[in-house]
Amino acid sequence: MRRGTGVQSISERLSELAAETPDRPAITELAAGGTYREITYRRLFEDVSALAGLFDSWNRDMxxxxxxxxxxxxxxxxxxxxLAALCAGVTVLPHAPLIDAEVLSSALSRAGLSGHLRSVRMPGAPETDQGPGATVRMTRWEHPAEGRRPHYLLATSGSTGIPKLVPFRNFGGYDPRAVPDVVFRTCKWQSGQKQLIVLPIYHIGTVAALIQGVLDRNQLFLANQLDPEEMLDAIADRRIEWLMLTPNYLRHLLPAAARRPERLNSLNGLLHTALPCPAPLKQAWLDLLGGERVFEMYGGTEGVGVTVISGSEWLAKPGSVGRGLLTDIRIGDAQGLERGEDGIGQIYLRRFGASARTHAATPWLRSTSDGFVSLGDMGWVDEDGYLYVFDRAANQTATASGVAWLGRLSLVLRTHPDILDAECIALTDDGQVDVGMLLVTRDPRAVPDLAELERFCATQAGGHRFPRIHLQVAEIPRSEIGKPDATAIRAIFSSAGSRETRTPVTSPFEEEVPRGSTA
Structure with missing residues (x-):
């Protein structure tokens, strides 16, 4: 039972938890080989308080x-x-450890902040430690359009270049009526649960799960580069009840999970997000866990709205990402006007209570005068209000032989039983645009049958131009959450040499986009 309904500062909440259960583990970090280290709620409060004091002094200096x-x-x-930055009231930007300083500086400048960065060594970090986390970079908040500083900033994926920074003004305090939030509650989150964090702690879902997990008296387990067997053993041994993954993690875990599914018995909820999930992969996890324990969320770092679907709903509506959760959905044209005809259009979301001013800090997104915002995806809504995402509008590529939808075609290829992973990309050579595909076969020694793949894609997703160029690789470059690294993928094709060294494939596919594809 919750104690009271008053809002506390983050520091007050941590102090309360430390007083109530001082010796209870708050966070346990699991490492390869079965090693671990943990911190109690009392020690967490002490360490966070000391670090918050240091951050406060840095803030005063600036x-x-x-x-x-x-x-x-x-x-x-x-x-x-x-947590210390939230306690000190200092804006924090958690980011990918290996992000280039020049890229980070450019992202800050584009967000209206000072691009000048100053490195500061963290307390307790040995002088010989040059790894991520030994130092932080500091800059100034210089955003004349914003009167109140955000509590934290998060970067978009940056898959098309420089990441964009999104300001957040939630989690300035602890409100027991809002923690856990409505998305997590819908996905079987229970206060005081044992919660596993696997995704990087600069992703919007992970940051929210981390902060809310601590404030909600959960016992958090952080999986630090565990292989699939070790992760599943940890879930079983620690009796993990809730976790969040991406389809890329689901794919890597599936073979080990299928061998010994009893290791998943403790789970109440598994939420996957961030990327489209191939239907066979989703079905395999539903077979393992059942429809009442698997959930999917669609949204974006920009926080324009979310949809959620349970596994049971998905079985009735395969391919859907759910209905709006405190979110209105509109299928519109390029200007955001609602389409009168049935079919695919641009997806616009509007959080309940949002207005046109709500998204002034994310000007790169297309928005309407009545508060609807598009993340750039195309899709449709069925008669029951369930949303289906077709592809990103930016993935529509015109080639000499017709139109290709790169994301959709990649997803369809990943559903083929012989293909473990696939990614399609636009390649430009002497002004001519072609589509190239990287393929990872389940059997590394097998040569993909391109004609059979083409027939499969024609059946599953008619309306796509099949790629003229293909390369077979051992692994596709992806970010930590599984998003394709377009720069690295283009470098692979570039290093493969001229078109003559690749495999050309022609296709007579029709160009129209089908409405009902659910791959």
């Missing part, structure tokens, strides 16, 4: 305008850094 850029890892140190 006249109250400090922004701490933290190379976040799945670690106790990153958890303490984010």
């Amino acid at each position: 006249d109250g305008d400090a922004v701490i850029c933290h190379p976040a890892s799945v670690s106790i140190e990153s958890a303490k850094t984010i």
